[in-house]
Each structure stands twice: as structure tokens, then as C-alpha cells.
Amino acid sequence: xxxxxxxxxxxxxxxxxxxxxxxxxxxxxxxxxxxxxxxxxxxxxxxxxxxxxxxxxxxxxxxxxxxxxxxxxxxxxxxxxxxxxxxxxxxxxxxxxxxxxxxxxxxxxxxxxxxxxxxxxxxxxxxxxxxxxxxxxxxxxxxxxxxxxxxxxxxxxxxxxxxxxxxxxxxxxxxxxxxxxxxxxxxxxxxxxxxxxxxxxxxxxxxxxxxxxxxxxxxxxxxxxxxxxxxxxxxxxxxxxxxxxxxxxxxxxxxxxxxxxxxxxxxxxxxxxxxxxxxxxxxxx
Amino acid sequence: xxxxxxxxxxxxxxxxxxxxxxxxxxxxxxxxxxxxxxxxxxxxxxxxxxxxxxxxxxxxxxxxxxxxxxxxxxxxxxxxxxxxxxxxxxxxxxxxxxxxxxxxxxxxxxxxxxxxxxxxxxxxxxxxxxxxxxxxxxxxxxxxxxxxxxxxxxxxxxxxxxxxxxxxxxxxxxxxxxxxxxxxxxxxxxxxxxxxxxxxxxxxxxxxxxxxxxxxxxxxxxxxxxxxxxxxxxxx
Ligand SMILES: Nc1ncnc2c1ncn2[C@@H]1O[C@H](COP(=O)(O)OP(=O)(O)O)[C@@H](O)[C@H]1O
Ligand SMILES: [Mg+2]
Numbered sequence: 001x002x003x004x005x006x007x008x009x010x011x012x013x014x015x016x017x018x019x020x021x022x023x024x025x026x027x028x029x030x031x032x033x034x035x036x037x038x039x040x041x042x043x044x045x046x047x048x049x050x051x052x053x054x055x056x057x058x059x060x061x062x063x064x065x066x067x068x069x070x071x072x073x074x075x076x077x078x079x080x081x082x083x084x085x086x087x088x089x090x091x092x093x094x095x096x097x098x099x100x101x102x103x104x105x106x107x108x109x110x111x112x113x114x115x116x117x118x119x120x121x122x123x124x125x126x127x128x129x130x131x132x133x134x135x136x137x138x139x140x141x142x143x144x145x146x147x148x149x150x151x152x153x154x155x156x157x158x159x160x161x162x163x164x165x166x167x168x169x170x171x172x173x174x175x176x177x178x179x180x181x182x183x184x185x186x187x188x189x190x191x192x193x194x195x196x197x198x199x200x201x202x203x204x205x206x207x208x209x210x211x212x213x214x215x216x217x218x219x220x221x222x223x224x225x226x227x228x229x230x231x232x233x234x235x236x237x238x239x240x241x242x243x244x245x246x247x248x249x250x251x252x253x254x255x256x257x258x259x260x261x262x263x264x265x266x267x268x269x270x271x272x273x274x275x276x277x278x279x280x281x282x283x284x285x
Numbered sequence: 286x287x288x289x290x291x292x293x294x295x296x297x298x299x300x301x302x303x304x305x306x307x308x309x310x311x312x313x314x315x316x317x318x319x320x321x322x323x324x325x326x327x328x329x330x331x332x333x334x335x336x337x338x339x340x341x342x343x344x345x346x347x348x349x350x351x352x353x354x355x356x357x358x359x360x361x362x363x364x365x366x367x368x369x370x371x372x373x374x375x376x377x378x379x380x381x382x383x384x385x386x387x388x389x390x391x392x393x394x395x396x397x398x399x400x401x402x403x404x405x406x407x408x409x410x411x412x413x414x415x416x417x418x419x420x421x422x423x424x425x426x427x428x429x430x431x432x433x434x435x436x437x438x439x440x441x442x443x444x445x446x447x448x449x450x451x452x453x454x455x456x457x458x459x460x461x462x463x464x465x466x467x468x469x470x471x472x473x474x475x476x477x478x479x480x481x482x483x484x485x486x487x488x489x490x491x492x493x494x495x496x497x498x499x500x501x502x503x504x505x506x507x508x509x510x511x512x513x514x515x516x517x518x519x520x521x
Contacts, residue, residue: 162387169377169388175339176375180389180434181363 002134007252013140015248016147017209020202021225022232022240023154024195030171030235032188034083035090037097039199040222041104042078044215046071046200047207048112051119054204060122067204068197074104075196079189101219108215116214119207143205150198151241158237167191171235227266231273233283243281290315290442290472291336296345296355298335305331307496308345313442318464318473320487320504322518328496329476330372333444336474337369338362349442364391368435372446372476376427378420382411385419389434396439404433407463425456432463442472449479461485480518484508492517 021043028034046067054063082100086092120126121139129136158164166187170177178184206221207213228247232239247266254262261268273281289312298306306328313319321329334340336347338359347355354362363369377385390397405412408429414422419430428448435443445464449457461482464473468486477483483490487504494517507513 165380165384165388169380169385172377172379173375175359176371176377177388178359179337179339179363179369179371179375181360181391181438182388183358183360 002132003256005134006136007256008249009136009140009144011249011252012245013143013209013248014251015245016143017202017206018221018224018228018248019147019241019244020150020198020205021222022228022244023150023237024192024198025225026229026232026235026237026240027167027171027191028188028195029229031167031174031184031191032087033090034087035093035097036078036083037094037222038078038082038100038104039195039225040218040220041101042071042074042196042199042218043203043206043222044108044213044218045074045104046203047213047217048108048203050200050204051117051207051213052112054122055119060125060208063204064201067200071197071200071203072193074200075193076189078196079192083192105215105218114215116212118212120211121208125208139209143209146201146205150201154237163187163190224266227270229280230270231280233280235284236280236282239280239282288315289313290350291474292346292348293332293336294346294348296332296335296347297343298331298340299343300331300340304343305340305496306335306343309335309493309496309498310345311491311498311501313472313474314489315472316468317488318468318475318486320483320490321474321476321493322478322483322490323493324517324519325478327493329493330446331496332493333369333371333446333474333476336362336444337367366439366441368438368440368443370428370431370435370443370445370448372450374427374431376419376422376430379418381416381418382422382430383415385430385434386411386437389437391438397437400437400439404436407466408433425452425459428452428456428460429463432460432467436467436471440471442474443467444474446476447478448475449477449482457482480514 021039025036025039028036049070050063050067053066054060057063078100082096083093086096125139125142128138158168166177166182170184170187174184203218224247228240228243231246232243247269250265250269251262254265277283291313293309293311296306296309297304309328309332321332323329331340335342338357342355346353349365349367352365354365377388380388386401390401410426411429411433414426419427422430432445432448448460448464452460457479464475465486467473475483475487484504484507490502490504490507491498492500500513500517
């Protein structure tokens with residue numbers, strides 16, 4: 001029983017980190033049908049700048065804030081310079097964003113050096129709680145709490161504020177939103193920036209979670225996010241949370257019971273979903 | 286200077302490589318209802334989309350209130366004071382009726398509130414189904430929502446594309462009546478195949494055929510002109 005709980009907590013924590021990365025991706029795709037393969041680059045930049053400022057100042061909060069600001073700014077630049085010229089052209093989007101992903105990754109090595117770096121959680125989040133026989137690692141609970149908080153706040157914005165309603169309306173019918181006098185490009189830029197900020201937040205949290213950072217982890221981890229976007233349904237925010245948790249749990253349990261399959265299991269999940277529901281679990285046809 | 290609110294002069298437009306509009310010219314005067322007629326595929330919807338900037342103007346000019354709007358982006362055109370009710374209504378299916386209205390409302394001032402109240406009185410169904418998702422409405426209710434959404438802002442001109450399409454006669458009457466009331470204080474450019482409706486509320490008309498305007502006149506005259514009706518509208 002305690003094993004199951006502990007694996008579940010692992011799975012949920014991983015799932016939340018994937019969700020933070022996938023949330024932006026899915027909205028970016030839903031709103032402007034932009035395939036952004038540079039999203040993992042925003043993730044590592046969040047990880048590196050966050051960890052760097054965390055280690056410089058000793059404050060994890062400062063690290064998180066710096067990561068998010070880096071994400072927002074880098075998101076702004078990426079949307080303006082990389083994405084805007086290639087709206088409506090998927091092939092060009094794939095090529096240029098993949099290229100930019102590699103640029104961001106290599107540039108990390110230039111700025112922060114090519115070697116892996118060890119990272120430790122802040123003192124207050126080290127160690128674990130003991131509930132009966134069950135060991136609950138504090139930092140994992142922290143990730144789950146942050147992920148849930150982000151989900152709740154974002155859902156509130158998407159459901160209750162006019163900006164949120166405009167974003168959802170834009171996912172459904174872009175032309176109509178523009179015909180109502182709304183500058184959809186501005187809305188998209190905002191969504192892109194927030195998505196990038198969340199990716200960067202995911203980056204710093206993941207860095208501390210895995211205890212190590214290296215430049216390639218952005219690309220590796222963003223593949224999981226892409227799988228989640230496909231499983232959850234492109235453009236579906238709730239779908240990305242559900243699918244991220246599914247993928248996180250599948251990964252955690254497989255890693256324990258059938259380690260050989262732990263990487264394949266997500267691909268397998270995606271394949272099964274694509275066969276039976278090509279639009280994704282929460283996607284609209 | 287003419288008193289025209291909207292003027293299209295030899296407008297041409299392409300969809301991909303197809304030359305769809307090949308010379309559309311007409312003027313909409315302030316006040317009243319101008320009807321665009323023409324068979325299926327003549328280019329009526331494309332004309333409205335081109336005015337809204339959803340299709341690019343290939344050649345020719347579009348002026349609104351004396352200003353060239355041909356190069357503006359869709360949201361800028363809308364913000365000049367043009368409301369658009371597309372042929373497919375463009376209701377946001379996952380948003381409730383109330384949320385659809387909220388997305389549309391540019392301001393929350395007194396005037397907007399007043400217009401909102403007025404339009405809800407006109408379409409009580411919208412009030413009744415305020416919390417229902419747009420996608421769950423009937424065809425007629427979707428049409429009403431789309432019209433209400435375009436009307437709620439202080440627009441000078443409404444473009445309405447075939448509002449009677451696919452609706453039961455009794456609902457068509459309701460929609461007709463509502464447009465009649467709106468024309469009191471808003472200029473309307475209406476695309477309509479339902480001749481009963483068009484002739485009831487229309488003041489002047491233009492006929493589009495094969496992407497060109499081929500005829501214009503007062504609605505009253507058209508009703509008498511059996512030859513014209515047969516030639517361009519297929520009405521005997
Ligand atoms: N997306 C499109 N691709 C190619 N042709 C189109 C497209 N949309 C419309 N058309 C063509 O443009 C012409 C005018 O269409 P439309 O403006 O919708 O006519 P109407 O509204 O008068 O029925 C038609 O011949 C139609 O086949
Ligand atoms: Mg049409």
C-alpha cells in the first residue's frame with residue numbers, strides 16, 4: 001500500500017511538471033495552430049536562470065521568479081521573431097522552431113558551461129513527512145501543490161475573465177473573434193508569453209526535482225509534453241492536465257514494475273489514443 | 286460628396302488562386318436596409334468577408350465613412366463600427382449565451398447595457414438560455430445570438446449573411462421582425478435568398494452574379510420585374 005501511494009505521488013509530481021509544459025503548448029496550438037518545438041528551450045532557460053539565481057541568492061522564491069520572468073521575456077522575443085513570420089505554415093514552423101530549440105540549447109552551454117550541474121532543494125523543502133508507514137517526500141508534494149494551484153488559477157481565468165473567454169473563443173473560431181473587434185495577435189502574444197512563463201517554471205521545478213540540470217533535458221522533457229498534448233487533445237487545457245497525470249502515473253508505475261517499458265509506455269499510450277480517438281481524449285473533432 | 290456609408294468600387298478578391306470577386310461595386314446609404322441578392326455561389330458571402338477583411342482585397346477600394354478600409358485588419362475594421370453576422374453564425378459553441386455576449390461587448394458602459402437590455406427584450410430566448418452553451422441552442426436561437434452579439438456594440442453598420450437559412454418559417458418571421466426594428470437606428474447590409482424576407486425589409490438592392498454586381502435598384506421595382514428575378518434569382 002505505501003508503495004502504491006509513494007509511486008502515485010511520484011507520478012503526480014512528474015505529471016504536474018509535464019502539465020506546466022504542456023499547458024502553454026496546447027493553448028498555443030489551439031489558438032493559432034502553431035507547432036512550437038522550441039518550447040523545451042524555454043524550459044531549460046527557466047531551469048538554468050532559475051537555478052543560477054537560486055544558488056546566487058539562496059532564495060528559491062527568487063529563483064522561481066527569475067525563471068518565470070526569463071520565460072515571459074524569451075516568450076515575447078520568440079513569438080515576435082521566430083513564430084510571427086511563419087503563421088499558417090506548419091512545415092516552416094517545425095523547421096524554424098526546431099532550429100531555435102537547438103540554438104537555445106547550445107546557447108545554454110555557452111552561457112552556463114557544458115557540464116551537468118547538481119541542484120538541491122531549498123532546506124525547507126528537503127526531507128519528508130512520515131504518515132504512518134508512508135514516506136511523503138516534501139518537494140514532490142510541493143510540486144503537486146504548485147501544479148494544482150496553477151491549474152486552478154488558470155482555469156479561473158479561462159472561465160471567468162473576459163480575456164480568458166476570448167482565448168477560449170479564439171480556440172473555437174478565430175475569425176469570429178476578430179470580427180468582434182478583438183486583436184487576436186495580441187491575445188496570442190499574451191498566451192504565448194504566459195505559456196513560456198509556465199514552461200520556465202516547469203524547468204526550475206524539474207531541475208530541483210531531478211537534482212541535476214543539463215542542456216539537453218529541455219528537448220527530452222518536451223517530448224513528453226508533446227505526447228500529453230496529443231493525448232489530451234490539441235487546444236484542450238483540462239485535457240492536458242488529465243493526460244499529463246496519466247502519463248506521469250504510467251511512467252512512475254512502469255519504472256518500478258517493468259523498467260524496460262517505462263519509456264515506451266507513453267508512446268504506447270499515445271498510439272492507442274490516436275487509434276481510438278484521433279482528436280485526443282478531450283479534443284473536439 | 287455622397288451620403289454613402291459604405292462604398293465598394295470595382296472590388297476584386299481571390300480565394301487561393303480562384304478569382305472569386307471580379308468587380309463588385311455598390312454603395313450603402315446611411316439608414317435602411319440594402320439587400321445583396323444573387324444565386325448560390327455568386328459571391329455574396331465572399332463580398333461580406335472581403336468587407337470585414339477576412340479575405341484580402343485584390344483590387345479596387347472599400348470606403349467606410351469616407352475612409353479607405355481595404356488595407357485594415359479585421360479587428361480594426363470591426364472597431365470602425367461594423368458588426369458582422371456570418372453565414373454560419375459563428376457562435377462559440379463551448380461558451381454559454383452570456384459568455385458569447387461578454388466576448389462581444391467592447392465596453393460595459395451605460396449605452397452598451399441599454400442595448401443589451403433592448404436586444405434581450407427582442408430575443409427573450411437568449412435571456413432564458415443565458416447559461417446554456419451556444420452549441421446546444423437551436424438554429425434559430427443561434428441566429429438570434431449572432432445578431433444580438435453584432436448589435437450590442439454601437440455599430441453603425443451591420444452585415445448579416447442569410448439569416449433565414451435553414452430556419453422554420455415562424456422563426457424567419459421573428460428574425461425579420463427583429464431586423465426591421467434594428468434598422469430604425471442602424472444601417473444594415475443584408476444578404477438574403479428568402480425573397481419574402483428580403484422584399485419585406487429591403488429598401489434598395491444590388492444583384493451579384495459571377496462575382497460582379499450586375500444590377501441595382503429599389504426593392505419596390507424589383508418586385509414588379511419578373512424578368513430580372515428569373516434571370517438572376519431563379520424566381521418565377
Ligand atoms: N474556400 C473556398 N475555396 C474555393 N472556392 C471558394 C471558397 N469559398 C467560396 N468559394 C467559391 O466562391 C464562389 C462564391 O462563393 P460565396 O461567396 O460563398 O457565394 P454566395 O454566398 O453568393 O453563395 C463560389 O463559386 C464558391 O464555390
Ligand atoms: Mg453565401
